[in-house]
Amino acid sequence: xxxxxxxxxxxxxxxxxxxxxxxxxxxxxxxxxxxxxxxxxxxxxxxxxxxxxxxxxxxxxxxxxxxxxxxxxxxxxxxxxxxxxxxxxxxxxxxxxxxxxxxxxxxxxxxxxxxxxxxxxxxxxxxxxxxxxxxxxxxxxxxxxxxxxxxxxxxxxxxxxxxxxxxxxxxxxxxxxxxxxxxxxxxxxxxxxxxxxxxxxxxxxxxxxxxxxxxxxxxxxxxxxxxxxxxxxxxxxxxxxxxxxxxxxxxxxxxxxxxxxxxx
Amino acid sequence: xxxxxxxxxxxxxxxxxxxxxxxxxxxxxxxxxxxxxxxxxxxxxxxxxxxxxxxxxxxxxxxxxxxxxxxxxxxxxxxxxxxxxxxxxxxxxxxxxxxxxxxxxxxxxxxxxxxxxxxxxxxxxxxxxxxxxxxxxxxxxxxxxxxxxxxxxxxxxxxxxxxxxxxxxxxxxxxxxxxxxxxxxxxxxxxxxxxxxxxxxxxxxxxxxxxxxxxxxxxxxxxxxxxxxxxxxxxxxxxxxxxxxxxxxxxxxxxxxxxxxxxxxxxxxxxxxxxxxxxxxxxxxxxxxxxxxxxxxxxxxxxxxxxxxxxxxxxxxxxxxxxxxxxxxxxxxxxxxxxxx
Numbered sequence: 001x002x003x004x005x006x007x008x009x010x011x012x013x014x015x016x017x018x019x020x021x022x023x024x025x026x027x028x029x030x031x032x033x034x035x036x037x038x039x040x041x042x043x044x045x046x047x048x049x050x051x052x053x054x055x056x057x058x059x060x061x062x063x064x065x066x067x068x069x070x071x072x073x074x075x076x077x078x079x080x081x082x083x084x085x086x087x088x089x090x091x092x093x094x095x096x097x098x099x100x101x102x103x104x105x106x107x108x109x110x111x112x113x114x115x116x117x118x119x120x121x122x123x124x125x126x127x128x129x130x131x132x133x134x135x136x137x138x139x140x141x142x143x144x145x146x147x148x149x150x151x152x153x154x155x156x157x158x159x160x161x162x163x164x165x166x167x168x169x170x171x172x173x174x175x176x177x178x179x180x181x182x183x184x185x186x187x188x189x190x191x192x193x194x195x196x197x198x199x200x201x202x203x204x205x206x207x208x209x210x211x212x213x214x215x216x217x218x219x220x221x222x223x224x225x226x227x228x229x230x231x232x233x234x235x236x237x238x239x240x241x242x243x244x245x246x247x248x249x250x251x252x253x254x255x256x257x258x259x260x261x262x263x264x
Numbered sequence: 265x266x267x268x269x270x271x272x273x274x275x276x277x278x279x280x281x282x283x284x285x286x287x288x289x290x291x292x293x294x295x296x297x298x299x300x301x302x303x304x305x306x307x308x309x310x311x312x313x314x315x316x317x318x319x320x321x322x323x324x325x326x327x328x329x330x331x332x333x334x335x336x337x338x339x340x341x342x343x344x345x346x347x348x349x350x351x352x353x354x355x356x357x358x359x360x361x362x363x364x365x366x367x368x369x370x371x372x373x374x375x376x377x378x379x380x381x382x383x384x385x386x387x388x389x390x391x392x393x394x395x396x397x398x399x400x401x402x403x404x405x406x407x408x409x410x411x412x413x414x415x416x417x418x419x420x421x422x423x424x425x426x427x428x429x430x431x432x433x434x435x436x437x438x439x440x441x442x443x444x445x446x447x448x449x450x451x452x453x454x455x456x457x458x459x460x461x462x463x464x465x466x467x468x469x470x471x472x473x474x475x476x477x478x479x480x481x482x483x484x485x486x487x488x489x490x491x492x493x494x495x496x497x498x499x500x501x502x503x504x505x506x507x508x509x510x511x512x513x514x515x516x517x518x519x520x521x522x523x524x525x526x527x528x529x530x531x532x533x534x535x536x537x538x539x540x541x542x543x544x545x546x547x548x549x550x551x552x553x554x555x556x557x558x559x560x561x562x563x564x565x566x567x568x569x570x571x572x573x574x575x576x577x578x579x580x581x582x583x584x585x586x587x588x589x590x591x592x593x594x595x596x597x598x599x600x601x602x603x604x605x
Binding site: 060062082083086090097098100101106111120121166 | 480490
C-alpha cells in the first residue's frame, strides 16, 4: 500500500503569482517550481510584502495564477469546482469576522460541511471526526465553551481543529502564529509538526517565524525579491538563501546556530 | 443542550397558541372567550355578526400578523448573517423605501397624472401594486449591484443609498402635495395589519412560503457564513449564488409584507437579537424556526396591545412595535451586558 514518495499531492510549475489590474499585471513572485508531499510541514517565509499571502491565495484558488500551473493529485487546479476543492483543501485564515457566539464544538463541526446533507445535519461519522479533531489539538474539555471566552492561542487551535475535521490532504494556514506569544508560537508550530506526521496531511503555512520554521519544517518556500527558493532547511542554508534576506548591517544569518541574529 | 432548546420551543408554541387566541378574542366589539372558541372550532355563534367579525376580520388579521411578524424577523436574520452585521435588517436592501416611493408617487404624485385617474386608483390593490413596483425597482438595482460587486459590504452601503434617494424623492412629493393626499400617505406609512381580505392573505401567504422555502435551502450556507466569506468559500459555498438567493428570499418576504401591511419597522432588526439572547445556539437550523416563532409572537402581541379593550382607537402597529419592543431589547442587552452576535 506504500505510495511512491515521488508522487506529490501538490505541484507548481513555473508559477507566477500576483494581481491582475485593469491595465497591467502586478507580478509579486514568479518562476516558482515546487512540489509538496503527504505528511510534509512546509513553511512559506519571506519579508513583509514578499507575497506569502498571495501565494497561498493562488494555491487555494482564491486568485488565479498569472503564469504557470498548479496540480493537485495530478489534476490542474482550474478543473476543480469549489465543492470538490473543499474535500482537498482546508484553510486557517487571519482577520476573519468569525462569529464569537459559536461554541468550540459548533465551529469545529462546520468543518464537516463538505460531507453533510443539504441541511448540514451531522451523522455518526461526522461526530466522530469532530471529536477526533478536538482530541488531536487537546481541546475536548473546551467543547461547549463559546469562542468569545477563549484566548487567542486556544482560538487558533480551534481553527486548526476545524481543518482537521474537514479532513483534507492539504491544509493551508496564513500566519497561524500572529498575535501569539513566543511560547504559544512554538506550541502551535510543534502541534503542526506533530499533526503532519500523525495524520499524513501536508500542512503549508505562511509565517514570519523563520527561526522556528528552520527547526521544525521539512520544507521551506523562501520568497525573496521576485523569485523563490524551495528546499529543505539544510539545502537552503547551504545555498546561502537566508544570508541576504535582511540587510546584513541590522540582521545577519548565523549558519552555525541556524538562526537570525540582531546585530547590536 | 438540545433538551433546553426543545423546552424553549415547547414554551414558544404554547405562548404562540395562547396569544393567537387572545388576539382573536380582543377587539372593539366585545365577544366572550367561549364564543371565540366556538367560532374557531367551526361551531355556530349566538350572534351572526360575531361570526362575521371573527371569521372575516379578526382571523385574517391574526394570520397577517403571524405572516408579517415571522417573515420580517426571518428577513432580519438573513440580512444580519449575510452582512455579518448586527445592525442589518430588511431595510438595508432599501425595499421598504422603494415601496414607500411607489405609494408616494401613487398617492401624492397622482395629481400630476391628471383627472383620468379616478378615486378607484386609491383602492387597496393600487396601493399594493405601487408598493410592489417600488420594491421591485430597488430590488433589481440592488441585485444588479450585487452581481457586479465582490465585496458584500458595498451592497449594504448601496442599499442604504437607495433608501436615502427614495426618501428624498418622497420628501419632494410631500412638499408639493395637498394635505389630504399627504395624510393618506402618512396613514399608509403607519402600517396596518387589519385591511386584508382572505384573498390578499392567501397571496401574502404564497410569497411567505416561497421566501421561507428559499431561506431553508440557504441554512447550510448561512452557517458557513458565520466564519466569514473566505472560510465559507473554502467549505464549498458559492458566495455569489448564495448572496443572490438570500437577497431574493428577503425581498419576497419583506417586499410582499410591506406591500400589504405597510412599512413595519423594528421587528426585523430586533427579533433576531431577542432570540440570540435566549437561544444558546448560533446554528441557523435552530435560529430560523426560533426567529419565525418569536417574530409571530411579538407581532401578535403588539397587535393585541394596539386594540386593547376599552380603546376607542386602534394605535398604529408601527408605533406599538417600537414603543414596546425597544425597551425589551434594551433591557435584555443591559442584563447580559454584552451583544451576542
